[in-house]
Amino acid sequence: MPKKVYIETYGCQMNLGDTEIVRSVLVDAGYEMTDSAESADYILMNTCSVRDNAERKILEKLTHFKRFKKKNRNLRVGLLGCMAKRMRETIFEQRDIVDLVVGPDEYRRLPEIFAIAEGGEKGIAVRLITAETYDDIEPLRTDGRSAWIAIMRGCNNFCSYCIVPYTRGRERSRPADSLVKEIEKLARDGYREVTMLGQNVNSYRDETTGADFADLLARTAEAVPDMWIRYVTSHPRDMSDRLIETMARFGNICKYIHLPVQSGSDRVLSMMNRGYTAEHYLGRIKKIREAMPNVALSTDIIAGFPGETLDDHRRTLEILEQVRYDGAYMFRYSPREGTKAWDMPDDVPEEEKIRRLNEIIDLQQKISKEINKGETGRLHKVLVEGESKRSKEDSQGRSDTNKLVIFPNPDGAIKVGEFVKVRIQRSTAATLFGEIVK
Ligand code: SAH
Ligand code: SF4
């Protein structure tokens, strides 16, 4: 009987993509994947270190898996991903339940580490391998409709608050030829949408041909004209005119950009080592909107960075009002050991961080609501994802602007993976509701 592996994924989309690599490596080595933690021989957690509460959640979950180990003495528990890299020295002491620790660049070695753990020892593999891109490993995808594809790994930006460059190592890209080949195969297999992933996709560079991210996007858009193409995340400093023009030129490149601003204050942006000013950022937004008038935009915001004054905070609120994002991911600053900002006094009190964050969230909610109200009467092409969470009579999907759209689909006449046209009738801050137009 093949041994069964259960895996849970936390954190960003890179981790979702990596989990598919992990599955591929393990199934090739003769293991079987399962959806049930209770019947598994291995429980793996693909983890995130970006904020303290992300890590805390995972540590609690580990404690919870202790019950399973009492029932099944052969059960092995493994920590993968960013926490594995960050906590390699301390995790065995902190949580005796953990049997193996494998960092994001070492997934090829999983079968070897499993063998060590089966022999009764603790297995560990956490080097950062500067060249690893998993280029030759075809991810084991299960969706059949939307696919992730990591075009580059790592980050060289070293934003002062961010742990990612330490857990993921330096930037490296997969060759364009093999990416385009894989995406063409996805199209042949019936996939309708592909999302290109990287911590900083604008840094993409094909070592042999010198092709940059705009070149890769254009090549892909031409190669799979019937497929939707998305990407995350781009950096405001590197959002070139050429990239914007390429997006505008192709109908199958989705008109949605996640462009994290983090703060509206130049003083804070400089302390964050972001490499741009509010003025530069707003210039990029202007250029984007000139090229793509109906583009949807989202951002990330950090509230309460070390030294952030009320005036800095006000500038963040101002930039939200100036840009008018469709949506935002908003966080309070969480100090990460080993980063530059760790050495800056974390001097905004917790209650004040929460107050500022709530102010940001309230403003953004109001803006999202207003923008979505303006969607009434518009027609959207929507890729159907499945049943709506609210009602079996309804289906849901995403527009090319990445908005969640809900519409009646009696008897499930329209199937998952189809494109439909939906006329929007009403909305909330997070969702559009409409009706299929034939
Ligand atoms: N590479 C991507 C995403 C990085 S992590 C990018 O650069 O956009 C996603 C978001 O988490 C960041 O954009 C930032 O807003 C937030 N984040 C990162 N480190 C954080 C920290 N220490 N405290 C609070 N939020 C943080
Ligand atoms: Fe972190 Fe900055 Fe790199 Fe994004 S660009 S992963 S925020 S260091």
Ligand code: F3S
């Ligand atoms: Fe988290 Fe690692 Fe992604 S820290 S956000 S899982 S790169």
